[in-house]
Amino acid sequence: MLKTLHLTSPVDNAAVIGPWSYPEDTYPTEKMIFTWDALAEAYSYHASIEEYEEPFTYVRLVASNVTSDVKWNVTLPMSVENHLYSFNLYAYNINDLMVGKLMVPYSAGYGWDYRFRLAPQAVVESCSSAGDQKDRFDLGETVYVTGGNFSASKTYNFSIVVDQETWTDGMDIPERVPDTATTVSSNIDGDIPPTAVWSGPQTVGEYDIVVDVNGNGQYDVGIDALDDNDIEVTAGFIIPEFPSSIIPPLFMIATLLAFVVHKSRSTKGNTR
Numbered sequence: 001m002l003k004t005l006h007l008t009s010p011v012d013n014a015a016v017i018g019p020w021s022y023p024e025d026t027y028p029t030e031k032m033i034f035t036w037d038a039l040a041e042a043y044s045y046h047a048s049i050e051e052y053e054e055p056f057t058y059v060r061l062v063a064s065n066v067t068s069d070v071k072w073n074v075t076l077p078m079s080v081e082n083h084l085y086s087f088n089l090y091a092y093n094i095n096d097l098m099v100g101k102l103m104v105p106y107s108a109g110y111g112w113d114y115r116f117r118l119a120p121q122a123v124v125e126s127c128s129s130a131g132d133q134k135d136r137f138d139l140g141e142t143v144y145v146t147g148g149n150f151s152a153s154k155t156y157n158f159s160i161v162v163d164q165e166t167w168t169d170g171m172d173i174p175e176r177v178p179d180t181a182t183t184v185s186s187n188i189d190g191d192i193p194p195t196a197v198w199s200g201p202q203t204v205g206e207y208d209i210v211v212d213v214n215g216n217g218q219y220d221v222g223i224d225a226l227d228d229n230d231i232e233v234t235a236g237f238i239i240p241e242f243p244s245s246i247i248p249p250l251f252m253i254a255t256l257l258a259f260v261v262h263k264s265r266s267t268k269g270n271t272r
């Protein structure tokens, strides 16, 4: 009787993992850690990782491991574009009979392997027209973004949204702010060159920026690019009520007032 092996890292196969056999899961690392629950009757576990070219062309065996342990740390090269990795796991008893197998529940059925990719985390950042990071814009000042680690020459769904305190894996991407860009495009190096995404903004506020890398309308940790937590605690950028150039004079007036008030009080004090 074959039992289903319970994978606990990098995902839990007790839950549905994604659409049928399509690797939704991308990790921004070369060091993968696979762990699973022990089967009482298992004597050894045979784990392997194969590389495929999409959709289903076998490329090569990348790594394999026979162990009595329930953990496998493996270093893999970052995925080639349009390639994916397939993790397989089998358990054998002392007589070399297969007693357990990995089974992965996808939303449309079961698979016998776990598919994933390794890719550097895509990044997006608010910036000046020259591409220098910039997190504070004046009213009417055009907001630009840059980015990196995207696929080459591709257009992505882009959103400027009201600052979210926390971004949770799988949450719907909030509605974008009106009159902001809906897409950005990468160049042949996979970079987003400085791109105007909000011309002449007239709405004061605190904002985040998200690029929906896998285009599913949801925020996915490790896949989608996010500009967050740069300024005013959790915002990717802000458009404050007063332009930065007005703040010093205001501050000086306030200081002057404080001085005058203080002086008049101390003058009164002296006359007593």
Ligand SMILES: [Ca+2]
Pocket: 212, 213, 214, 215, 216, 217, 218, 219, 220, 223, 224
């Ligand atoms: Ca997404």
Ligand SMILES: [Ca+2]
Pocket: 163, 164, 165, 166, 207, 208, 228, 229, 234, 235, 236
């Ligand atoms: Ca935020």
Ligand SMILES: [Ca+2]
Pocket: 125, 126, 134, 135, 227, 228, 230, 235, 236, 237
């Ligand atoms: Ca920023």
